[in-house]
Amino acid sequence: MAGKKQEITKPTSERFTNAVLAEFTQNAGEIMAWGPHQKMLAQHLYIKIDTQLAELEAKRIKNNETKKMPIKWENINMQKLAVDTIRRIELGLDALAPNHISPIPYLNGKTDKYDLDLRIGYEGKMFYRREIAIDPPKDVRIELVYSADEFKPNMKSVKNQVESYEFRVINAFDRGDVVGGFGYIIYDDETKNKLIFVTKKDFEKSEKKGNVTFWKGYPDNMRYKTIVHRVADKLGIDPKKMNAAVADAESQDERDFEREVDENANKTVIDIDGEKVDTESGEVVEEAQNSEEPQTTEAELVGADKGGNGNKGPGF
Numbered sequence: 001m002a003g004k005k006q007e008i009t010k011p012t013s014e015r016f017t018n019a020v021l022a023e024f025t026q027n028a029g030e031i032m033a034w035g036p037h038q039k040m041l042a043q044h045l046y047i048k049i050d051t052q053l054a055e056l057e058a059k060r061i062k063n064n065e066t067k068k069m070p071i072k073w074e075n076i077n078m079q080k081l082a083v084d085t086i087r088r089i090e091l092g093l094d095a096l097a098p099n100h101i102s103p104i105p106y107l108n109g110k111t112d113k114y115d116l117d118l119r120i121g122y123e124g125k126m127f128y129r130r131e132i133a134i135d136p137p138k139d140v141r142i143e144l145v146y147s148a149d150e151f152k153p154n155m156k157s158v159k160n161q162v163e164s165y166e167f168r169v170i171n172a173f174d175r176g177d178v179v180g181g182f183g184y185i186i187y188d189d190e191t192k193n194k195l196i197f198v199t200k201k202d203f204e205k206s207e208k209k210g211n212v213t214f215w216k217g218y219p220d221n222m223r224y225k226t227i228v229h230r231v232a233d234k235l236g237i238d239p240k241k242m243n244a245a246v247a248d249a250e251s252q253d254e255r256d257f258e259r260e261v262d263e264n265a266n267k268t269v270i271d272i273d274g275e276k277v278d279t280e281s282g283e284v285v286e287e288a289q290n291s292e293e294p295q296t297t298e299a300e301l302v303g304a305d306k307g308g309n310g311n312k313g314p315g316f
Helices: 002-009 012-028 036-062 078-090 122-131 200-209 212-217 219-233 244-250 252-266
Strands: 101-108 113-120 139-146 150-154 164-168 178-186 194-199 267-273 276-278 283-286 296-302
Touching: 012 036, 012 078, 036 078, 036 101, 078 113, 078 244, 113 122, 122 219, 122 244, 139 219, 150 178, 150 194, 164 178, 178 200, 178 219, 194 200, 194 219, 200 219, 212 219, 244 252
Parallel strands: 101 296
Antiparallel strands: 101 113, 139 178, 150 164, 178 194, 267 296, 276 283
16 A cells, blocks of 8 residues: 555656656567656656646637547557657757757547657757767857848868858847858867858748748748758768667658648647747747747647547546
């Protein structure tokens, strides 16, 4: 009895961690043990998911959407979540760090459960790409360039062994319009330094493929994250560090496209309180408390509607 009482009094985040490990062990046949840091990342992910689900469920009730399946823990596909959680933790991503992970629930009509997509944001991508790079950089700089700024690239050549740039902000309080941007990858060996610049046409191409609402509402934020993605892609992956977690993260864009094509006809969008999130990439494009726009977040819920009510909390 004493053991049972101890289990009940454990923090819910710890029960989540134990449930993830148990679920993975049962399905993969591997016994896993996490250290303190991995357990902390799991607890942070629980907090992020729990907050997201609570806000989505509150919005569902507020909008009187009684036909939709309640957005709560007992309706989450824990088997998939266990595998995805382990993969994100293997990458060292922290759900409470800005733009590392955004949980986006999709209703799976085949299982009558919500599949929770642990979407990696642009800061998360840069983080894990630096960690698994075949040649890890010392630092990475990202900048937007405005029409009133001065930017001069110094490309590598026979006479110039170190790629670099000159960048001056002439008027910090009236920089004009964004005309481009650049990223600068810095190594201990300066001859390896790499300058990547993104043009206005590059931004326009990204806008056509992205979320129109966020590109129109937060253009500079979206341009900044476009540069981050372009620069992160330039960090070559060390084959020795390639594993299932990396492969899953790298295939995120492809899975998003396939899901959009397959489920676009049944797409439903729900607003929740919190940050401004681009649900195509799972990235925070604007903190709600710093925005003059209504403090809402969009999260996509895809699939059939089911009846139900209430939120009984985690199903573990």
